[in-house]
Amino acid sequence: MSVITINNLRKEYSSKSFSKNRIIALDNVSFEVGEGEIFGLLGPNGAGKTTLVKILLGITFPTSGSGRLFDKDLNDVYIKSRLGYLPENHSFPNYFTGEQVLNYFGRLSGVNPVDLKRKTDEYLNIVGMNEWRKIKIRKYSKGMMQRIGLAQAMISNPDLIFLDEPTDGVDPIGRKEIRDVLLSLKAQGKTIFLNSHLLSEIEMICDRVAILNKGILVKEGRVEDITSTDSYSFVTSELSDEVYNALLLNYKAVIQSKSNFLVSANNLDDVNIIIDFLRKNRILIQSVAKEKITLESKFINLIEHKL
């Protein structure tokens, strides 16, 4: 059974400047996530990952397209008692102590007040924050905030957990601990949806990944499959805007500069289709080279360089 279903999801934001251009944060994205999976959504900053999660949680509304959680409409408020969420850059009211954060958001998630005390103890221990429970969170470091946030996301014992950049600001040991927590959740049969701009975070624990770039779903599949397709690097004369957009949209290209881009292809036919397309549009091809590393690792390198 699929826990998350997304169909042609599109989200446009009106841009904040005076230009009439609209920002397309998501461009007809479709995929499914099955029960018990750890699903990773990968992409550079601004790719649309947070927007996608917010739409699924009913925080933001799609421009068009639809999604379902547990086969229920996204407007269904009751389904939310089965969800956990760690927002990106969350800011809990800073007069709360760690314990109060769990208490307040736990009760809002519908946790029975009788169980709350026991669960607070349990989850504070799991994320290693027991010593800090009585301290106001304004004194917490970024890594500690992430731990409390993670405990908050788990406290209602949800079936599906969304984590937006959960290891942001966490040291390497903390990252390992968070990964272990996620694996233990998976062992309990929970579904986990993980947003990250770091491949290293995702490939270690995810069963399946989707790669998002500028709102377009570049690739989706099992981690092994994705890391084993070939990629081709094109060096050409300067691309026109029209060709640039077509490459991005129709051929899921990763564009490195106005005259250099990468595409993934399973066979030579695919490569030649692109060559035909370029020639038809009067683009000169200087070289086409099969890359030794996969598109995705290259893609991720690209992202990491930009940071």
Added chain:
Amino acid sequence: MELITFISGIIREAFAKKIILSIFIFFSLILLFIVFAATNDSVAGMLAFLEASEGNADYRSAVIYFETAVVSKIPMFMLIAFYLIIVSSFIPSMLQKGHIDLLLSKPISRTKIIIGHLIAGTSFAFLSTLFLFGIIWIIISSKTGIWHVPFLYSVIWFTFIFLVLYSFVILIGLITKNTVLNILINLILFFPLSWIFYLLTMVTRKGEQFFSFGAVTEFIIKFFYYIFPKPWDLADICESIIKQESIASYQPIITSFLFIGIMLSLSIWYFNKKDY
């Protein structure tokens, strides 16, 4: 269940931000003032004033006039403005990035969140006013020996005046997401805007025999008078009730309920369609 948790969260925020403490200090000052003002001298002064103006005055009605003065327009403005300044921060603080996202991911509907704010703010105004006026009533009554119960109805009227203005505070808080802007816009609407149209309407009503504004101006005045909240008219009604006089017109009460209904619906509609 979630609604109660949410409301208790707002109250906890009020405690955390030392709001409850500042209310306590503000009220203590008012009470201290009343203790000194409510002397037999001031009631005697009121008695003399009543005798001079109306001829037949007794001690009891002098006390009632004194009580009416305590909840008249200027103290009403000060108290309600103080409440509005306090509650103006509730919505913008909820809308902070990283907090609103989490709140909206919980199984509580957006409509309930607005209702929760309405209940929390109104209970806060009701309880504070009950506390303040209750003590004032006890001070005056024990000093004068006249226990005039209708004075206590002003708790309900003040809460109602607050509710009318608060419904607009919620809407503007949602739109501006900014406490300072919210305070400014709401205080300007309270005073002078709604006050100006209250006065102008009084003038057009009372001045009919002497002069007229002309049809167009009068229409504009009426228009704004009806769409703006009417704290000043409600304060008049509150005075009439303490004095146990009959209420001149129920129109301000009806239009105020309409105002609350419209502001609340607009807030719920706006909040339900907004991206966060």
